[in-house]
Amino acid sequence: xxxxxxxxxxxxxDLDSIYAQCSGPGGLRLSxxxxxxxxxxxxxxxxxVGCNRGVQSCFLAREYGAQVIAIDPWDDRVDGDPMVEHARxxxxxxxxxxxxxxxxxGVPDTxxxxxxFDFALSTTALEMxxxxxxxxxxxxxxxxxxxxxxxxxxxxxxxxxxxxVPLPEDLEPYVSQAEFPWKECFRGIRSTVADVxxxxxxxxxxxxxxxxxxxxxxxARHDPFCKNAPDEDPRTLAVDNGxxxxxxxxxxxxPE
Ligand SMILES: C[S@@+](CC[C@H](N)C(=O)[O-])C[C@H]1O[C@@H](n2cnc3c(N)ncnc32)[C@H](O)[C@@H]1O
Numbered sequence: 744x745x746x747x748x749x750x751x752x753x754x755x756x757d758l759d760s761i762y763a764q765c766s767g768p769g770g771l772r773l774s775x776x777x778x779x780x781x782x783x784x785x786x787x788x789x790x791x792v793g794c795n796r797g798v799q800s801c802f803l804a805r806e807y808g809a810q811v812i813a814i815d816p817w818d819d820r821v822d823g824d825p826m827v828e829h830a831r832x833x834x835x836x837x838x839x840x841x842x843x844x845x846x847x848x849g850v851p852d853t854x855x856x857x858x859x860f861d862f863a864l865s866t867t868a869l870e871m872x873x874x875x876x877x878x879x880x881x882x883x884x885x886x887x888x889x890x891x892x893x894x895x896x897x898x899x900x901x902x903x904x905x906x907x908v909p910l911p912e913d914l915e916p917y918v919s920q921a922e923f924p925w926k927e928c929f930r931g932i933r934s935t936v937a938d939v940x941x942x943x944x945x946x947x948x949x950x951x952x953x954x955x956x957x958x959x960x961x962x963a964r965h966d967p968f969c970k971n972a973p974d975e976d977p978r979t980l981a982v983d984n985g986x987x988x989x990x991x992x993x994x995x996x997x998p999e
Contacts, residue, residue, distance in 0.1 A: 751802075766795045794813035905930070
């Protein structure tokens with residue numbers, strides 16, 4: 744079992760600033776966790792799928808020495824700038840412009856040549872695709888990630904998931920949000936592992952993250968949208984109180 748050290752992410756203590764530059768539970772602690780679970784090595788080429796404003800890509804470049812291609816197809820809902828423009832500016836602020844390249848593109852249509860990457864990572868992004876394009880759309884994304892990984896390349900999927908329990912009745916209205924309803928987007932670990940396997944990967948490790956609930960609480964306290972709308976995600980999490988919402992990871996390899 745990999746022992747996870749949060750030494751690197753612990754250096755970044757301004758969580759309000761970090762959460763303003765990413766979007767989802769875990770922030771840099773999540774990236775630290777995923778990098779160690781994947782065995783990310785310096786000098787290797789990493790595809791970050793759904794990089795948002797790119798701060799986690801910058802962290803992985805600076806702290807793990809990865810060469811990161813950071814992709815995101817959307818524009819920022821605050822200022823309308825492409826996410827990748829934020830990523831480029833963040834890379835410059837972090838002093839990692841030479842090792843983070845951002846491109847406005849998404850899965851499944853990345854147009855990268857096959858077998859281009861040593862590692863691929865996607866955190867808190869593909870469940871949104873599932874919400875929009877259903878299970879088939881989700882599978883197409885996984886298959887594209889498989890295609891662009893080198894044989895033997897490693898994929899880390901980190902995703903908001905629900906525990907393998909029935910949805911509590913009183914929580915149902917809170918996870919039926921108008922946009923990206925959690926009850927449609929989130930799955931349990933077993934079904935996610937089945938999807939990753941069906942896409943053609945060999946599973947190396949998969950579980951609910953031990954710190955899942957503390958990542959969600961950190962998100963509720965520091966994410967700017969949560970701070971502005973306490974009746975939305977923070978309320979959902981308060982009602983949930985750890986009964987259903989979680990966060991899981993799958994580490995998988997493209998077979999040789
Ligand atoms: C909730 S954010 C997560 C950002 C970050 N990875 C994290 O863990 O905090 C999800 C990001 O996925 C991006 N996204 C949406 N559809 C995508 C797709 N088809 N391919 C890649 N990224 C996508 C969105 O633009 C958004 O920036």
